[in-house]
Amino acid sequence: MAMITRGGIPLKEVDPNTMQSRKIVGLYFCGEVLNLDGPCGGYNLQWSFASGYLAGGLE
């Protein structure tokens, strides 16, 4: 079982300010579905929370 995975969405296909797809307007991504991972120790949870905050337009 993987503790951390990369979901397959390249970061370059997503606007980092809003997490909106650069290919499909109105489609947003966050967390492990994107190709980003860090060492164990909270970085992956922080990424999931922060990207979810942006994708939800909560800033």
Ligand SMILES: Cc1cc2nc3c(=O)[nH]c(=O)nc-3n(C[C@H](O)[C@H](O)[C@H](O)COP(=O)(O)OP(=O)(O)OC[C@H]3O[C@@H](n4cnc5c(N)ncnc54)[C@H](O)[C@@H]3O)c2cc1C
């Ligand atoms: C055993 C383990 C230990 C870990 N320890 C750490 C750690 O110490 N520090 C750290 O930073 N990271 C850790 N991680 C990684 C971290 O938990 C993940 O990176 C993070 O939870 C990913 O968040 P996410 O929201 O992208 O995905 P998830 O947390 O997997 O959330 C996805 C959600 O979508 C739901 N879902 C799936 N399919 C559907 C569907 N069709 N319809 C509706 N809902 C659906 C799932 O039920 C789930 O609730 C650990 C992971 C594991 C497995």
